[in-house]
Amino acid sequence: MKLIAAMSGGVDSAVAAARAKEAGHDVIGVHLALSKNPKKYRSGARGCCTIEDSHDARRAADVIGIPFYIWDMSDEFHEGVVENFLAEYAAGNTPNPCLRCNEKIKFAAVLDRAQAMGFDGVVTGHYAQTRETENGKTLYRAIDPAKDQSYVLAVLNKDQLQGAHFPLGDTTKENVRKEAQERGLSVALKPDSHDICFVPSGDNAGWLRERLGSETGPIVDEEGNKLGEHKGAYTYTIGQRKGLGLTVPAKGGEPRYVLKIEPVSNTVVVGNRDALAIHEIYGAKPIWCGATPEATESAPYKGFVQVRAHGTPHSCSYFRKINDGVETLVAHVDEPIFGLAPGQAMVIYDGERVVGSATISGTR
């Protein structure tokens, strides 16, 4: 096959590209430039998108022995990821930009461009597996649970999965680093990237405050009594306990948690942990990574739902609900989940298999 290897300049994508080439594919390395001004994005070893990273990616491609180019994806990234991130926060949600980047950039803009140019697919260094099943290519968890990235890939539909290649899903991170060393890749010991690549300082709240303003507003209890003030509702996350700065103690002396963020009234609602308990999760615009499940409200399927990138899978019953042609994914968890932020993805697993995902639109 003719494949484009998306090379970030990190160890994972370098080893993935090397493996794809070794498997006999015709591989071309591409580094995605995601910022118009690369110096503005994070520098050093803390993330992607720097001049140093494009250099590292180029050197890895040299060592592997594949052609290397840089693709300017900054417009697509800004529109599909950065602006979406801001809009979601402004609406009181907690978005996951890595997931959007996979959905809109790596396996959409890049994959489309690659296919138009005569390539068969895109190789990335994600930790996830795909298997050929009777329902076509299907997404599975990686064998390394600590690194498994199937959650941020669960936004890929069947067509996108068809063009996606994840050569690292059967290997632990530790062994990927070892292999990188054996292959003579200088990025073998480069630290993992963390956090959000387009927030240069790593200070998410500060970055949001700069762009969305820092209008103060009330922090209230469930009855609407004002307990304190906040500096921008979007810098809070549902389930958050620390950093509320409240001086009025709770009645029973129990710790208080963020229950709700109301962007229109710029209000943060807090309460005790029990008020966070969630039994049912609703997700909008589901994407099915394999066969569409036939589960209905009267005949739900058993499975697991995961609501955070490296969170616990919760045992649940799930089904599809269709009202006026609008599809909703519903998951009823066996044990309550505490603190769940709308805007994150709910990903349904059947054992190790990824069934599909949806953006959390509500809870009960």
Place this chain on the structure above:
Amino acid sequence: MSRVYLDNAATTPISEVALQAFIEQSRQLGNPSSLHTYGRRVRKDVEEAREKLAGLIGCHSSEIIFTGSGTEANNLAIKGAYWHRNQSGKQRNVIVISAFEHHAVLDPARWLEDFEGAEVVEVPVTREGFVNLSELRNVVLERHDEIALISIMHSNNEVGTVQPMDDISKIAQEFEIPLHTDAVQSLGKVPLSFKDLGLFAMTISAHKVGGPIGVGALILQKGIDITPILHGGGQERDIRSGTLNAAGIIAFVAATQSAMRDLESNAVKISTLRKKLVAAIQSEISDATLNGVLEGATLPGIANISFPNTESDALLLLFDAEGIACSTGSACSAGVQEASHVLMAMGMSEKEARSSLRFSLGTGNSDSDIEYLQTCIKRVIDRARAAFRG
């Protein structure tokens, strides 16, 4: 897979004479500035080469300042003249350049604007790729007392148009303004004589003419002083410091000599190939257009072509995959392609500029290269159009 090199304006293959001269000279022990026998022997080789080069480009040997690159020579000319002309007395802070200079002229001028109080005036260029002479004349008429220098390229590196240097020179001379030209692309391709052009300074470089990378020269009129940018041993007229790169210089001159000797026959051969290339492309891609001019005041080897509804980075990748090397405009330090400022100065939109490629032919190309390109171009353009992001 066939391999076709159509990027001779980026760098040329080193000529056999230059390579041999380089190897031989590299065996010679001695710093040309040393006073002993070893040093004197190498110095003799350098000075003979300098005299030979002077004869080839119409200047006096003492007017040649060897540098490490064309970029260094351009920086030296622009910053050196600017500082020298502003060191005392009347303020001359205006630098006049054309809007489509190479970055090695554009950026030092803009740097002086950012850090040294200069004002850069960019003279517009025509759609065909020539400096607008009446605009230049107007600027000079209005501001001649304030102008530190004029720098206008001899020929454009992206579209190949050869500038009307005689006319430009007349305008500069009328008001006694120093005129510099970046002649990097012209050396060995079109006739070039320093003294006939009436310049105060001219930049040339070895690796565009079959010489090695890492050596260039600023030809600086006798009696003219400029402020150095590299300070040290003062090896070159006290204007440029750094140990003389004897092997590079000797190879540079050997390459120039051979290019100048064969200039006319090469020009005929290469310009014929260029016309075939343009015709071959247009026969396959009916809406492809040439930027610059097909005939007349143009370098023999550069053909800049727009392919509507494509992006040059996709074109470059696809041509590269077919074994064909060509070039887009410049890229930033992280490697992101930028839309060509040259094409935009010529009046093209950013989108049009982004759909353009430069093919540059050299002595190593032949009819079979054009024939090969013709067999793949349709496939390349079709795919690039399918991948076009609008």
